[in-house]
Amino acid sequence: MIKVTDLHKSFGKVEVLKGIDAEIKEKEVVCVIGPSGSGKSTFLRCINLLEEITAGDIVIDGESLTDPKIDINKLRSQVGMVFQHFNLFPHMTVLKNVTLGPLKVKDLSNEEAEKLSLDLLGKVGLSDKAHVYPGSLSGGQKQRVAIARALAMSPKVMLFDEPTSALDPELVGDVLEAMKDLAKEGMTMVVVTHEMGFAREMGDRVLFMDEGVVMEEGPPENIFDNPQHPRTQEFLSKIL
Amino acid sequence: MIENLTEIFTSPHYRNTLPFIVRGLQLTLIVTFTGVFFGFILGSIFGLARLSKSKIIYGIATVYIELVRGTPILVQALFLYFAVSDFFGINFDALTAGIIAIAINAGAYIAEIVRGGVESIDKGQMEAGRSIGLSSTQTMRYIIWPQAFKRMIPPLGNQFIISLKDTSIFAVISLGEVTYLMRQYVSTSGDPFIPYIMLCFAYLIITVPAMIILRRIERRLDV
Ligand SMILES: Nc1ncnc2c1ncn2[C@@H]1O[C@H](COP(=O)(O)OP(=O)(O)OP(=O)(O)O)[C@@H](O)[C@H]1O
Numbered sequence: 001m002i003k004v005t006d007l008h009k010s011f012g013k014v015e016v017l018k019g020i021d022a023e024i025k026e027k028e029v030v031c032v033i034g035p036s037g038s039g040k041s042t043f044l045r046c047i048n049l050l051e052e053i054t055a056g057d058i059v060i061d062g063e064s065l066t067d068p069k070i071d072i073n074k075l076r077s078q079v080g081m082v083f084q085h086f087n088l089f090p091h092m093t094v095l096k097n098v099t100l101g102p103l104k105v106k107d108l109s110n111e112e113a114e115k116l117s118l119d120l121l122g123k124v125g126l127s128d129k130a131h132v133y134p135g136s137l138s139g140g141q142k143q144r145v146a147i148a149r150a151l152a153m154s155p156k157v158m159l160f161d162e163p164t165s166a167l168d169p170e171l172v173g174d175v176l177e178a179m180k181d182l183a184k185e186g187m188t189m190v191v192v193t194h195e196m197g198f199a200r201e202m203g204d205r206v207l208f209m210d211e212g213v214v215m216e217e218g219p220p221e222n223i224f225d226n227p228q229h230p231r232t233q234e235f236l237s238k239i240l
Numbered sequence: 241m242i243e244n245l246t247e248i249f250t251s252p253h254y255r256n257t258l259p260f261i262v263r264g265l266q267l268t269l270i271v272t273f274t275g276v277f278f279g280f281i282l283g284s285i286f287g288l289a290r291l292s293k294s295k296i297i298y299g300i301a302t303v304y305i306e307l308v309r310g311t312p313i314l315v316q317a318l319f320l321y322f323a324v325s326d327f328f329g330i331n332f333d334a335l336t337a338g339i340i341a342i343a344i345n346a347g348a349y350i351a352e353i354v355r356g357g358v359e360s361i362d363k364g365q366m367e368a369g370r371s372i373g374l375s376s377t378q379t380m381r382y383i384i385w386p387q388a389f390k391r392m393i394p395p396l397g398n399q400f401i402i403s404l405k406d407t408s409i410f411a412v413i414s415l416g417e418v419t420y421l422m423r424q425y426v427s428t429s430g431d432p433f434i435p436y437i438m439l440c441f442a443y444l445i446i447t448v449p450a451m452i453i454l455r456r457i458e459r460r461l462d463v
């Protein structure tokens with residue numbers, strides 16, 4: 001589904017990603033963990049071309065992101081992204097937030113877009129919030145709207161960048177629940193997270209990133225219970 | 241002095257200046273509204289140009305904005321009305337020249353308002369728009385601009401009031417707006433005091449309500 005080969009990313013002279021190789025298979029849930037500043041967000045943002053790739057390549061479903069002929073907008077519509085700070089559109093109702101993409105990018109009719117969006121809002125448990133503005137929602141509700149908004153484009157893969165980090169602890173559960181449902185339906189997911197419980201339960205694989213490379217990867221039980229690399233051991237001992 | 245004081249109560253100028261004020265204010269408002277309208281279009285174009293990644297587009301916008309903001313509007317009006325028309329042999333009438341001068345002048349200030357408004361919108365909004373597959377133009381149109389425009393309303397209102405007052409300098413190009421008409425009135429009547437008080441009121445009658453409305457809008461936008 002996604003194949004990352006020797007990915008490098010620099011901001012000016014600072015190299016943030018120093019050669020990442022990774023493969024994400026269809027229906028796989030891959031969790032990315034690692035210390036702050038290790039490049040986890042940058043890695044996700046490269047997959048969505050929110051950052052320009054400095055060197056190396058990413059191939060999604062057979063299409064290379066470094067191919068100059070690639071239609072960036074089309075590609076982005078197939079890669080859903082959920083941000084730490086939700087980034088809902090505050091001037092639109094919840095429903096409009098979700099229908100915008102289907103209307104403008106997928107060219108659905110008003111009725112089709114609304115039906116699709118109401119279905120998705122129902123799925124994340126927010127049918128009753130369709131006509132309110134995001135400002136009146138809790139963080140957990142906002143994040144579930146953001147998930148519905150991304151899903152409305154029927155993406156082939158969903159990227160999550162610390163989707164629960166900005167939430168009050170009691171609101172984390174609902175969002176994780178929505179993500180679990182998604183994983184069970186077979187969505188391909190890449191999740192940057194500090195929720196080790198989620199990674200252990202739902203992750204098919206865990207990537208441990210540090211200093212711009214993937215230091216260690218494997219099934220969650222191996223990474224959490226029997227980490228090989230000293231940096232992984234150090235990191236886990238700090239957070240667990 | 242005593243005579244002057246009684247004049248305050250008995251002056252015929254209150255009434256006699258009224259037709260000039262009505263006629264002059266009409267022109268003042270036409271020049272302001274039309275000028276600021278085109279100024280908003282210019283300002284939007286150049287304000288967005290200031291945000292362009294292209295050095296050339298950014299450079300052109302910067303030159304325009306700094307040229308205008310670095311010279312007095314009186315000089316700009318003289319330049320347009322006398323110098324440009326002479327050099328290129330185009331004959332503007334004073335009204336056209338006035339509207340163009342306000343448009344160009346307000347346009348530069350509005351460009352900075354537009355740039356500031358757009359820059360004040362969180363970067364995450366653009367990223368969220370792009371991530372659902374909207375093009376950058378679509379994201380600007382549906383997501384950034386509506387939010388930025390709301391924040392631009394108070395400074396745009398201020399600019400409108402500034403431009404309204406700026407039209408008074410068009411007296412020098414004999415545009416028959418309210419200041420010009422009142423100067424003519426004074427030169428024929430020979431009596432400056434009451435007519436110029438009336439002229440002040442003529443502006444205040446527009447600017448004070450405008451400021452009150454503006455403050456209301458500002459308060460409403462805050463919530
Ligand atoms: N736009 C940018 N310009 C310059 N440097 C950047 C930019 N974005 C990220 N960086 C730098 O890249 C490095 C990695 O950042 P990144 O956000 O990918 O880390 P992260 O692993 O997601 O960390 P966190 O857990 O804190 O979110 C950091 O040192 C950061 O300062």
Ligand SMILES: [Mg+2]
Nearest residue numbers: 040041042161
């Ligand atoms: Mg991050």
